[in-house]
Amino acid sequence: MESKNREVLVSVKNMEVTFGVKRKKFVAVHGVSFDIYKGETFGLVGESGSGKTTIGRAIIRINPMSAGEVIYKGQRISGKISHELDREVTQQIQMIFQDPMASLNERAKVDYIVSEGLVNVHHGISHSEREAKVSEALSEVGLLPEFASRFPHEFSGGQRQRIGIARSLIMEPEFIIADEPISALDVSIRAQVLNLMSKLQKERGLTYLFIAHDLSVMRFICDRIAVIHKGVIVELAETEKLFAHPLHPYTRALLSAIPLPDPESEKEKVLEIYDPSCHHYETDKPVWTEIEPGHFIMANQEELAAYRRQITV
Amino acid sequence: MENQDIILSVKDLNVKFNLRGKVLHAIRNVSLDVHKGESLCIVGESGCGKSVLNKNFIGLLDKNGWVDSGSILYYGMDDGKPVDLAKFPKESEWLKIRGHEICMILQDPMTSLNPLKTVGKQIGEAVELHQHLHGAALKQKVIQILADVGIPEPERRYKQYPHEFSGGMRQRVVIAIAIACNPKILICDEPTTALDVTIQAQILDLIKDLKAKYGLTIIFITHDLGVVANIADRIAVMYAGDIVEIGLVNEVFYDPKHPYTWALLSSLPQLGVKGQDLYSIKGTPPNLFKAVHGDAFAARNPQALKIDFVELPPYFEVSPTHKAKTWLLDPRAPKVEPPEHIKHIREIRNMRKKGGTVDGK
Numbered sequence: 022m023e024s025k026n027r028e029v030l031v032s033v034k035n036m037e038v039t040f041g042v043k044r045k046k047f048v049a050v051h052g053v054s055f056d057i058y059k060g061e062t063f064g065l066v067g068e069s070g071s072g073k074t075t076i077g078r079a080i081i082r083i084n085p086m087s088a089g090e091v092i093y094k095g096q097r098i099s100g101k102i103s104h105e106l107d108r109e110v111t112q113q114i115q116m117i118f119q120d121p122m123a124s125l126n127e128r129a130k131v132d133y134i135v136s137e138g139l140v141n142v143h144h145g146i147s148h149s150e151r152e153a154k155v156s157e158a159l160s161e162v163g164l165l166p167e168f169a170s171r172f173p174h175e176f177s178g179g180q181r182q183r184i185g186i187a188r189s190l191i192m193e194p195e196f197i198i199a200d201e202p203i204s205a206l207d208v209s210i211r212a213q214v215l216n217l218m219s220k221l222q223k224e225r226g227l228t229y230l231f232i233a234h235d236l237s238v239m240r241f242i243c244d245r246i247a248v249i250h251k252g253v254i255v256e257l258a259e260t261e262k263l264f265a266h267p268l269h270p271y272t273r274a275l276l277s278a279i280p281l282p283d284p285e286s287e288k289e290k291v292l293e294i295y296d297p298s299c300h301h302y303e304t305d306k307p308v309w310t311e312i313e314p315g316h317f318i319m320a321n322q323e324e325l326a327a328y329r330r331q332i333t334v
Numbered sequence: 335m336e337n338q339d340i341i342l343s344v345k346d347l348n349v350k351f352n353l354r355g356k357v358l359h360a361i362r363n364v365s366l367d368v369h370k371g372e373s374l375c376i377v378g379e380s381g382c383g384k385s386v387l388n389k390n391f392i393g394l395l396d397k398n399g400w401v402d403s404g405s406i407l408y409y410g411m412d413d414g415k416p417v418d419l420a421k422f423p424k425e426s427e428w429l430k431i432r433g434h435e436i437c438m439i440l441q442d443p444m445t446s447l448n449p450l451k452t453v454g455k456q457i458g459e460a461v462e463l464h465q466h467l468h469g470a471a472l473k474q475k476v477i478q479i480l481a482d483v484g485i486p487e488p489e490r491r492y493k494q495y496p497h498e499f500s501g502g503m504r505q506r507v508v509i510a511i512a513i514a515c516n517p518k519i520l521i522c523d524e525p526t527t528a529l530d531v532t533i534q535a536q537i538l539d540l541i542k543d544l545k546a547k548y549g550l551t552i553i554f555i556t557h558d559l560g561v562v563a564n565i566a567d568r569i570a571v572m573y574a575g576d577i578v579e580i581g582l583v584n585e586v587f588y589d590p591k592h593p594y595t596w597a598l599l600s601s602l603p604q605l606g607v608k609g610q611d612l613y614s615i616k617g618t619p620p621n622l623f624k625a626v627h628g629d630a631f632a633a634r635n636p637q638a639l640k641i642d643f644v645e646l647p648p649y650f651e652v653s654p655t656h657k658a659k660t661w662l663l664d665p666r667a668p669k670v671e672p673p674e675h676i677k678h679i680r681e682i683r684n685m686r687k688k689g690g691t692v693d694g695k
Contacts, residue, residue: 068530069501177618178380207380207557212601212614219611234530237560241603241612260608278535280560282602283679284583287564292535 030196030228031057031080035089038072038079049075050252052089054309057196062222062229064243064260066236066275072252073232074119077198080230081116093196112142115189119201121181125173132169135159135188142192158191159184162217179210186217198230203238215242237279240264245315248272250295254309258316268318268328271295300324340409341551342368342391342519347404347420349386349395349575359622360386360399362575368519370410373545373552375562375583377598378572381619384555387572388521391419391553392436393428410435410518433464437517441524443504447496453507454480454492460514476514482547483510484540502533506540513544520545521553526561538565559598563587568655571595574620574630581656587679591650591658593638594631596672605675613673629660637670 038050050072057063065073078084080091082099091099098110115138118124125134135155140146156166162183173181182202189197199218203211219242221227231243239246240260247257248271256269267273274295281287300307305321312318312328320328349361360383368374376384389395390406406419408431419431440446448456457476461467467475473492480488483506496504505525512520522541526534542565545552556562562569563583570580571594579592590596599605600613617634620626629635632642641647641661650663661667 068532208559208598209379209601209615212603212612215603216611216614236531237602237604241606241608275532278532279604280531280535280558280564282560282563282587282599282604284563284566284587290564292539294536295532 027058027061029056029092030059030094031230032092033057033076033080033089034092036076036079036086036091037088038075038084039087048087048252050079053249053252053254054089055247055254055257057228057230059228060222060226061244062231062242064239064246065230065232065249066234066239066246067249068234070251071249073234073249074200075252076249077116077200077230077232081114081198082110108142111138112192113194114196114198115192115194117182117185117189117197117199117202120205121178121185122205124185125181127173129172130169131155131159131171131173131184134173134184135169135191138188138192154191158187161190161221162187163213177210178206179213182206182210182214183217186214186221190221194227196228196230198232200232201234202231204233204235211238218242235279236275248275251297253319254317255319256317258313262313262316266316266332268312268316268331269320270299339370340367341370342409343405343407343416344387345405345407347387347390347406348402349383349390349399350402351396351399353398353623356623359625360575361390362622362626363404364575364577366570366577366580368551368553370518370551371549372567373542373554373565375554375556375566375569376572377556377559377562377569379557379619382572383575384572385523386575388438388523388553388555391519391521392432392438393419393425394432394438408435433460433515433517435517436519436521437512437515438521438523439505439508439512439525442528443501443508444528446508447504449496452493452495453499457507457510457514460511464515479510479514480507482544483507483513484536485510501529502537505529505533505537509537509540509544513548516548517550519551519553521555523555524557525554527556527558534561535564541565558602560602560604571598574626575622576630576659578631578660579656579658581652581658585653585656589652589656590672590676591652591656591663592631592660593635593662593670595658596676597634599676599679600673605678607675639667 034054036050036053037048040047040049053076065076067073075084079086086099090097093110096106132155135158136151139151139154155169159166159168164180164183203214206214222229233239243260245259246263247254250271256272267276274293277293302321305323307319307321309317309319310325312325313332318328344364344366347361347364351358351360364387378384390401401420404420407416408419409416411417454476457479458472461472461475477488477492480491485491485503485506499507526537529537541552544550554565566583568582569586570577571592573594579586579595586595590599597615601615603612606612615634620630620633628644629642629647632638639661647659647661649657649659651657662670
């Protein structure tokens with residue numbers, strides 16, 4: 022309802038991503054569409070191999086799309102685009118990677134890692150200006166400016182993830198794709214990184230696409246969540262709505278699997294297991310439908326009728 | 335737990351490592367009893383020594399580490415005599431324990447299987463070595479174990495290689511290898527950290543089923559307190575090489591006493607309130623190359639008392655099964671309340687109940 026008035030920053034339309042050629046073709050993402058509003062945190066959740074990372078990588082143009090398009094601020098950024106737009110998009114969309122141990126160049130100093138993108142976009146930036154920007158970015162993520170002259174192996178996992186965040190911040194992006202930024206971290210450090218991300222969002226008005234498999238974290242940080250299964254988004258809703266009225270059986274299975282820090286309810290809990298054969302899609306094909314305002318679901322007519330009854334009850 | 339048989343008893347254990355000429359004191363005076371048939375969870379941040387402690391039980395301590403003092407008595411041998419695992423010098427003696435009596439599941443199922451051998455062969459190895467079965471009987475047994483750990487179509491899966499299995503299925507195979515030797519104690523070192531939430535829940539269920547079926551004692555290591563509510567009978571919270579709080583699962587969750595346990599619980603995103611900062615533990619764990627004075631957590635504890643920096647607190651008993659190492663439990667200490675939202679743990683349960691009615695169930 023209120024979301025209708027909000028500005029759409031990124032719009033993904035019928036995205037399809039395919040790997041391999043000819044007979045070995047594998048479709049990782051099947052016709053996915055969603056909008057991300059400016060200033061929100063949009064969550065993409067699914068199990069490993071569901072294609073959630075592929076979607077993120079396709080938006081930032083690491084993986085080429087085989088069909089569909091991505092619209093960023095009203096302009097198409099997928100496929101062939103002009104040199105100027107390419108440069109603009111490179112600067113405005115940044116990514117934070119999952120594994121802080123593997124995503125930093127082991128042989129480069131932090132100074133170089135953080136400023137590499139900056140040098141690529143602003144040719145001829147002066148040495149002192151670059152240094153100032155690096156130390157500003159480092160202090161913004163809670164690291165000391167002295168760290169610029171160190172190597173990645175001297176840091177802990179949480180600090181490395183902060184370097185990864187500093188590296189994307191220095192470009193002054195508007196849209197950040199965070200690909201499981203906290204799955205490789207310890208509980209206490211996880212909290213620090215989550216806090217940092219929400220602090221930066223408040224200060225800079227950033228928009229996040231947050232990719233994760235852990236719904237308990239998503240509930241804490243995301244405004245809207247899309248649930249993806251085998252390359253298809255099966256349900257999309259505002260976070261609280263999704264938690265209160267999960268409709269699709271896969272969403273319910275995911276929700277039932279969240280570990281709760283409460284021994285008594287854990288002992289009573291019944292695990293729901295999703296079995297794709299519960300759908301009968303042979304004749305009645307599923308369609309992407311808005312069942313309530315802002316609540317989308319992938320279902321066929323028969324299921325839609327059943328879901329509507331559930332909502333009205 | 336009342337008068338249950340103790341199967342493993344650790345007394346005043348000290349483990350040290352030699353690193354670049356310096357001595358790291360990884361396990362500091364740990365005493366712990368493991369009861370037969372229970373599942374004990376050991377929780378703590380990375381680097382707190384929870385894995386090192388458990389590696390002692392199966393003799394897999396790295397070459398530069400040694401047991402400085404203390405004992406690990408194992409009571410599970412067939413003749414009923416206790417053996418001191420801390421004093422095992424030879425590899426040949428370890429072979430009687432490792433696999434036969436105590437087994438371990440490691441974190442990453444991708445790296446703990448041999449990619450060049452079929453799954454059936456890898457499980458068969460363990461069965462052959464420990465149960466002396468051969469030929470058709472061996473295959474029969476392996477297929478039965480595969481079915482036990484919930485792998486569908488075990489006959490076909492028997493001939494497959496690890497790369498043909500998904501992460502969750504691979505972890506099931508690793509569990510199958512551990513179960514194949516009929517151990518008495520199963521140590522699970524973060525068995526679900528590398529897995530998805532849905533698969534994680536299934537593996538936890540499997541471990542619980544197997545525990546009941548084979549009468550296992552389980553030692554479960556994890557850094558995530560959210561995971562253990564389901565599986566634990568008792569919880570031991572470790573910090574900087576020491577167990578700071580130990581108690582039954584309900585006692586630790588509903589009535590935690592140590593500030594570190596409070597901190598661990600508060601940093602769970604499940605308890606976070608949207609829009610507010612999640613609680614995070616400030617600072618870093620102490621450097622164990624140096625001697626630690628007083629309560630190791632004091633430096634990161636905003637409510638630390640003066641005495642915390644000077645003297646190590648002893649265990650204070652809260653109940654016969656629940657004890658914590660913190661001066662806050664001393665009768666002379668000022669009253670410090672645990673953070674507000676930890677008390678709300680029970681409310682999560684009610685939230686879920688409400689969710690249940692919405693579903694029409």
